[in-house]
Amino acid sequence: MRTQCNPSRFISNSMQKVPPSGIRKFFDMASGSEDVISLGVGEPDYVTPWHIREACIHSIEHGETSYTSNYGLIELREEISRSYVKRHGVYYNPEEEILVTTGVSEALDLAIRAITNPGDEIIVVQPSYVAYVPSVIFAGGVPVTIGARGENDFKITAAEIEAAITDKTKAVIINYPNNPTGATIGKDELEAIADVIVEHDIMMISDDVYERLTYEGTHTCFSALEGMRDRTIMLNGFSKAYSMTGFRMAYAMAAPEIINSMMLIHQYSMLCAPITAQVGAIEALRNGEEEVGKMVREYDRRRKLIVGGLNDLGLDCFNPRGAFYAFPSIKSTGLTADEFAERLLHEQNVVTIPGDIFGDTGAGHLRCAYAASREDIKEALDRISTFVDGL
Amino acid sequence: MDEQTRNILEILEEDARIVPEEIAALTGMTVEEVEQKIEYLEKAKIIRQYKTIIDWELAGENYVYAIIELKVQLERKLGYQAIAERLYKFPEVRSVRLLSGEHDISITVRGNSMKQVAFFVAEKIATLDQVQSTATHFVLKTYKENGLILDEPDQVKRLAVSP
Numbered sequence: 001m002r003t004q005c006n007p008s009r010f011i012s013n014s015m016q017k018v019p020p021s022g023i024r025k026f027f028d029m030a031s032g033s034e035d036v037i038s039l040g041v042g043e044p045d046y047v048t049p050w051h052i053r054e055a056c057i058h059s060i061e062h063g064e065t066s067y068t069s070n071y072g073l074i075e076l077r078e079e080i081s082r083s084y085v086k087r088h089g090v091y092y093n094p095e096e097e098i099l100v101t102t103g104v105s106e107a108l109d110l111a112i113r114a115i116t117n118p119g120d121e122i123i124v125v126q127p128s129y130v131a132y133v134p135s136v137i138f139a140g141g142v143p144v145t146i147g148a149r150g151e152n153d154f155k156i157t158a159a160e161i162e163a164a165i166t167d168k169t170k171a172v173i174i175n176y177p178n179n180p181t182g183a184t185i186g187k188d189e190l191e192a193i194a195d196v197i198v199e200h201d202i203m204m205i206s207d208d209v210y211e212r213l214t215y216e217g218t219h220t221c222f223s224a225l226e227g228m229r230d231r232t233i234m235l236n237g238f239s240k241a242y243s244m245t246g247f248r249m250a251y252a253m254a255a256p257e258i259i260n261s262m263m264l265i266h267q268y269s270m271l272c273a274p275i276t277a278q279v280g281a282i283e284a285l286r287n288g289e290e291e292v293g294k295m296v297r298e299y300d301r302r303r304k305l306i307v308g309g310l311n312d313l314g315l316d317c318f319n320p321r322g323a324f325y326a327f328p329s330i331k332s333t334g335l336t337a338d339e340f341a342e343r344l345l346h347e348q349n350v351v352t353i354p355g356d357i358f359g360d361t362g363a364g365h366l367r368c369a370y371a372a373s374r375e376d377i378k379e380a381l382d383r384i385s386t387f388v389d390g391l
Numbered sequence: 392m393d394e395q396t397r398n399i400l401e402i403l404e405e406d407a408r409i410v411p412e413e414i415a416a417l418t419g420m421t422v423e424e425v426e427q428k429i430e431y432l433e434k435a436k437i438i439r440q441y442k443t444i445i446d447w448e449l450a451g452e453n454y455v456y457a458i459i460e461l462k463v464q465l466e467r468k469l470g471y472q473a474i475a476e477r478l479y480k481f482p483e484v485r486s487v488r489l490l491s492g493e494h495d496i497s498i499t500v501r502g503n504s505m506k507q508v509a510f511f512v513a514e515k516i517a518t519l520d521q522v523q524s525t526a527t528h529f530v531l532k533t534y535k536e537n538g539l540i541l542d543e544p545d546q547v548k549r550l551a552v553s554p
Contacts, residue, residue: 038551301402
């Protein structure tokens with residue numbers, strides 16, 4: 001008689017090191033509830049602009065359903081290259097320095113895997129997107145987390161990064177404008193960080209997916225800083241700026257050696273990004289500026305509405321200058337962020353995400369996504385007010 | 392145009408009933424600043440009127456709309472302005488536009504029945520001295536009015552939490 005199989009015995013060690021995402025719990029709780037107002041979605045509430053959808057439909061109608069180059073359509077890479085020259089004055093060769101990926105998530109995974117040997121340390125600045133630490137673990141690396149603190153407007157300093165660097169450090173991952181805090185970081189501060197990166201001969205992985213959603217000041221592209229171009233892997237995508245989350249369209253830009261290594265993994269796993277989505281991305285870059293401007297202006301209004309509303313409720317909220325997240329402190333209520341978010345969902349049907357899911361320094365905060373309609377934001381604020389008054 | 396002015400105009404264009412307090416919350420301006428700015432915009436005639444888009448069909452009022460294209464004979468020295476002024480004074484005429492191309496002017500007329508609109512065009516418009524010919528197109532259905540889609544299908548629902 002054959003012995004029974006125990007599938008869990010076959011799971012790799014690295015998988016066992018990764019706990020499930022804390023967001024999952026709220027996803028499951030919210031799924032069963034009616035009349036839910038959600039501030040839990042990191043996704044624009046706009047449908048992709050029609051001209052982008054129409055370009056995709058036209059492309060399918062004309063039979064464009066094939067594979068593309070592993071790197072992505074050359075027309076798309078050329079548009080991406082042009083957009084970076086125009087916005088940041090930094091040039092990437094579309095032939096060998098740009099790789100089109102299925103979402104920034106894939107680009108991130110490829111970037112980490114391309115440079116990480118087992119045991120290499122990758123510094124992850126938190127609070128940050130929940131995929132950074134698991135991606136390092138999956139690649140066999142060791143994530144070293146450092147926390148940007150609320151008292152410093154959730155900006156990491158060069159000194160804090162330097163203190164975490166060891167002989168094994170390979171790279172640092174930053175994300176500005178930041179998910180979940182909405183923090184941005186200035187050029188001077190990034191230059192100080194660049195000095196540390198050069199001094200210790202390591203790399204920077206910069207996730208700029210929220211770049212276009214910058215409301216105050218201008219976004220500084222890390223690779224545009226002097227001497228940083230070949231030390232940086234730039235990650236960017238179309239999900240947030242052009243409201244194209246479901247298209248899974250993104251790209252990485254770096255020195256040819258890095259992009260080539262990333263492409264090798266991409267070639268043997270994803271092969272290439274879907275052609276229809278790539279056609280949509282070309283249209284977005286060529287003709288999408290006006291729509292981006294409109295969306296950014298509307299997010300800015302919602303930002304002021306929610307930040308002002310949360311402060312009025314006594315939930316101290318620092319001023320987020322980018323992305324579409326408010327990150328209020330709920331410490332004054334005496335509850336942990338997890339207790340607050342869970343009770344708020346059960347008692348008032350409002351979904352928010354506890355800040356500590358994104359890193360220790362996010363404890364005592366909530367992530368409230370304001371990529372929701374103004375009516376929903378106002379209703380959510382009313383319900384949060386009722387909840388806080390009842391504590 | 393400065394950013395504050397653009398902000399206020401866009402917000403009001405979307406919802407004319409919004410109160411200054413709400414505009415202040417959305418723009419970070421004070422209520423007084425918003426009120427002053429709106430007053431200026433009204434006086435400067437940049438804000439021309441606060442109107443409501445009504446779906447009369449849904450309300451049970453079966454108004455008939457027609458778009459009439461006109462070829463006109465211009466009067467010496469007066470040009471198109473003179474005929475435009477004659478046309479826009481009729482309450483049945485809802486819009487008057489100067490066109491390029493085959494026709495000179497397009498007007499939109501509203502009436503209670505096709506017969507009423509047809510008689511109005513035949514008796515009041517076609518008989519004007521400057522009007523050489525008319526082409527009447529009755530509107531069968533309006534899908535979009537002033538940027539508002541009137542019978543938009545339901546949007547796809549987003550998940551409550553990002554996966």
